[in-house]
Amino acid sequence: MHEMSLSQQIVATAVEAAESRDGRVAGICVEVGALSATNVESLSFWLEETLRSRGLEGAELQVQQPPARMRCECGAEYEAEDMFAGCPECGGFSRETLSGKDVRVKWVEVEDDGKGED
Amino acid sequence: MAKEKIDVEESARKRNVEAADRNREMFRRAGVTVLNLIGSPGCGKTSILEYTARECEGRFAVVVGDVKTALDAERIEASGIIAAPLETGGTCHLTAEMVRGAAQELDLDEIDYLFIENVGNLVCPSTFDLGEDEKVAVVSLPEGDDKVRKYPSLFSRAGMTFINKMDLLDAFPDYDVGRIKSDLRGLRSDMRIFQTSAKTGQGMGRWFEYLRGGG
Secondary structure (H helix, E strand, O other): OHHHHHHHHHHHHHHHHHHHOOEEEEEEEEEEOOOOOOOHHHHHHHHHHHHHHOOOOOOEEEEEOOOEEEEEOOOOEEEEOOOOOOOOOOOOOOEEEEEOOOEEEEEEEEEEOOOOOO | OOOEEEEEEEEOOHHHHHHHHHHHHHHHHHOOEEEEEEEOOOOOHHHHHHHHHHHOOOOEEEEEEEOOOOHHHHHHHHOOOEEEEEEOOOOOOOOHHHHHHHHOOOOHHHOOEEEEEOOOOOOHHHHOOOOOOEEEEEEEHHHOOOHHHHOHHHHHHEEEEEEEOHHHOOOOOOOOHHHHHHHHHHHOOOOEEEEOOOOOOOOHHHHHHHHHOOO
C-alpha cells in the first residue's frame, strides 16, 4: 500500500518540475529498483489515479526496472534481480548494494499549460 | 512551447529521507540509540519490549505505532517504561515525520535507547527510514520458517533479527531454526540473531547484554 504514498510524491515532484518551467506535466519516467520492495503494477495504478486527481490524465508514464548493482567483498561487481543472488565470482553474500533500493523520478516531460501569454 | 524533457533524478522517497536525517541529528544530539522493530502482527514486538522493560536495567522509551488504538502503548507503559502512542489512522507503516512528532513528546535527554515499534507488517515499513540506528526484524515460530525467503526486503535491511516464541518449539516440530538462520546469514553475513521467548525469558539475556554493551 506504500505505492500510493510513493505515487503522490512522484507526481508532486513532476508538478514542481513542470511549474518551474511554467508548463504542465506531459510525461513522467520512473525507475523502480529491483530491491525497492515496490509493486510496479500497483505503483502504475496509483500514478494514473494521482495524475487523474490532479487533472493530468493522459500524461505518459514510463516505468523502468533495472537490476540492482552489487559489489562483493572479493571486489567483483554484478547485477542482481533479488537479494538471494550471491556473487557470481566467489558465491559470497558479503556485499554492498550500490543501487536498486530506491524509486526515482528520472525525467519529466513538460508541455505548455495553455495559460501562457502567447 | 514544444514538449521539453527535464532531467530530475530525484528519489520518490526524498521527503522521508530528509525527515529521517533530521531525526537522526535530533537523536544524535540527545545521545539516544534508536532501534526500529519490524515484524508481523502478533510476532511478539510488544512482548519483547514489555519483558525488556521489566527485566533489564536501562533508560528506555518506546514510540508505539498502530493503525488504531493505543493498546500496545498502554501495555508497555504498564510494564514501567515511557511509551508514546502513534496512531497511523490506516497507514501501514510509520514515516519519519510521524516518528518526529511522537519523539518530540519524550524527554530524549533522559533516555539511552528509543525503541520504535512499527506497524505490524513485513513489507512496507522496511523501506521507510525513520532515522534509526538499526532496523530490528522480529519473526516467531508460528509464522513458519520461510519468512526470510518471502520478505527479503526487510531482512536485508535489518542488522538484527529476533526468532521469538522459542518456547513453542515442541508445538511446531517442523520449524527449522537452522534453515531460517542460514537464510538470514545468506542475506547479511553480519546479522545478529537472538533466539528468544519473551514469555519465559529464554535467550533474552544475550539481548540485554547487547543493550548494556551499547551496541
